[in-house]
Amino acid sequence: MKTIFISGASRGIGLELCRQCLEHGDIILAGCRDPQKAHQLSKLQNNYENMEIVELDVDDEESVQNCFNQLNLRGEKIDKLFNNAGIIDWRDLHTVGADAFSQVIQTNLRGAFLVLKNALPCLQRSPDPWVYNMSSRLGSIELRGNTQLGGAVAYQCSKAGLNMLTKQASIDLWELGIKVVSLSPGWVKTEMGGRDAKYEVSESVTKIIQVTDQLKPEQTGGFWGEDGTQIPW
Numbered sequence: 001m002k003t004i005f006i007s008g009a010s011r012g013i014g015l016e017l018c019r020q021c022l023e024h025g026d027i028i029l030a031g032c033r034d035p036q037k038a039h040q041l042s043k044l045q046n047n048y049e050n051m052e053i054v055e056l057d058v059d060d061e062e063s064v065q066n067c068f069n070q071l072n073l074r075g076e077k078i079d080k081l082f083n084n085a086g087i088i089d090w091r092d093l094h095t096v097g098a099d100a101f102s103q104v105i106q107t108n109l110r111g112a113f114l115v116l117k118n119a120l121p122c123l124q125r126s127p128d129p130w131v132y133n134m135s136s137r138l139g140s141i142e143l144r145g146n147t148q149l150g151g152a153v154a155y156q157c158s159k160a161g162l163n164m165l166t167k168q169a170s171i172d173l174w175e176l177g178i179k180v181v182s183l184s185p186g187w188v189k190t191e192m193g194g195r196d197a198k199y200e201v202s203e204s205v206t207k208i209i210q211v212t213d214q215l216k217p218e219q220t221g222g223f224w225g226e227d228g229t230q231i232p233w
Helices: 012-023 039-047 061-073 098-123 153-172 201-214
Strands: 003-006 027-032 051-055 080-083 130-134 179-184 223-225
Touching: 003 012, 012 027, 012 039, 012 201, 027 039, 039 051, 051 061, 061 098, 080 098, 098 130, 098 153, 130 153, 130 201, 153 179, 179 201
Parallel strands: 003 027, 003 080, 027 051, 080 130, 130 179, 179 223
Antiparallel strands: none
8 A cells, every 4th residue: 555646636647546546545645726626536535535635736836835744744655746737738839928838837847846845755754755757758859859740839848847857856866765757648538638639548547557566766767658668858
């Protein structure tokens, strides 16, 4: 039984991660911006005693600090942290505005940084702590050079930045025993991915969990796909 913290848990991949990890018998700390409106999470909580919904707005540093301060004060440990909260803007370089670009960077990169940094005391209580930054193949600079896919420039930049956060954090936190990797869930039928995506949410999450279960400590700092293959930076 692991204690797992999941940000962005009120919908999509985050919600399904909660569901499947609960089915595996894990303890879930589900972070979401407005617990009062997280109706699907609340329904899930009604079926499982080992789940807690916590208020977490990754855009708000005070909210992130308050969330993890409360967990730390009660001596909570986190074995696995899924840095999952994120947004997308599909516009290309010609059409996206500076404010929209900044918002995507703030949520996807700055938010992930704040969660990781403030979760460190709880992670250090685990005998085998892992951090999974939910990235995307759209954040791979090398893969972008091999395709004509355009658009989503803010999102792609935010995920490339998140991958650097993964790499540097894996170095900085190695002595603390904290492993950090980036994961791509594939193209998923969520509000972000759209109806034409390759995977149902449940299928993607099943694959993600299988990958996390197979990763070894020496693979910290890597970028992994839902199919278990390593993705180039």
